[in-house]
Amino acid sequence: MEYPTPAIRRMCLAVDAESYGDRGRRAQHDVQQWLVRIMDLVCKNADLDRSCWDVQPQGDGELALLQPGIEEARVIAYFTHELAMALYHHNAGLRDDARLRLRVAFDQGNVALGPNGYTGAAVVSVCRLRDSLPARRALRDHPDVDFALVVSDSIYTDVVYEGDYDLYERDFTPVDIDEPEKRFRARAWIHVPTTRQRDRGAHPPTEITQPSPDRVRWQAPYVTHNGPQAHVRYNYGTVTVHGGGDHYGTAGG
Numbered sequence: 001m002e003y004p005t006p007a008i009r010r011m012c013l014a015v016d017a018e019s020y021g022d023r024g025r026r027a028q029h030d031v032q033q034w035l036v037r038i039m040d041l042v043c044k045n046a047d048l049d050r051s052c053w054d055v056q057p058q059g060d061g062e063l064a065l066l067q068p069g070i071e072e073a074r075v076i077a078y079f080t081h082e083l084a085m086a087l088y089h090h091n092a093g094l095r096d097d098a099r100l101r102l103r104v105a106f107d108q109g110n111v112a113l114g115p116n117g118y119t120g121a122a123v124v125s126v127c128r129l130r131d132s133l134p135a136r137r138a139l140r141d142h143p144d145v146d147f148a149l150v151v152s153d154s155i156y157t158d159v160v161y162e163g164d165y166d167l168y169e170r171d172f173t174p175v176d177i178d179e180p181e182k183r184f185r186a187r188a189w190i191h192v193p194t195t196r197q198r199d200r201g202a203h204p205p206t207e208i209t210q211p212s213p214d215r216v217r218w219q220a221p222y223v224t225h226n227g228p229q230a231h232v233r234y235n236y237g238t239v240t241v242h243g244g245g246d247h248y249g250t251a252g253g
Helices: 025-045 072-091 121-131 133-141 153-160 195-202
Strands: 008-017 054-057 061-065 102-114 117-119 147-152 173-179 184-191 217-219 229-234 237-242
Touching (some): 008 025, 008 072, 008 121, 025 061, 025 072, 054 117, 061 121, 072 102, 072 147, 072 153, 121 133, 121 147, 121 184, 133 147, 133 173
Antiparallel strands (some): 008 061, 147 184, 229 237
């Protein structure tokens, strides 16, 4: 009989696509393909080493254990900014029923590798937070947004509340999740990006035709306490987007 591996404190990330079961087989294939591509793109542009993550694919979602010793505030801030931009460009021009909309959750705790996956309370919790009724309701009640972010109470207290990067600017709403059938009860915090927050970081200059997501590259870091600033790199030029106002730069040749 094999002994369990030692538990190590890790940040856990769980994502899942909305309305996956309502799509046909080919559309489900597209969702899975785009989810992987967008996750890879987001991590590359946020300067997050995805090769160091332990990832468990889940069809229309994934569970990821990030490497020990990371700066958690930076991960959340950069990951969600890049995710907003990637989803914005992917969903632009698509029908509502074809958009890729995600529920995203973060938690932390001692986790270990088991015989058929990962073990630990944080692994269970992060998936419960992602799939909770308040998280689903957040997307349902805000049809204009591309994702909703849920963090555990410990992540909010230890990371978000401390105000590093731009997390202090974001509005988080506390929710009490009670799912007796799953024996899960927890306090969590939900952030739903506003249209203005999305536009500040994700909207391309109006005079440039939007390229497809696999042609877009953003260069991190761009988050400062004076407000977000992004250098949006296209194949044919570079655009500087200053998040402090409504003015957007123009492309360089």
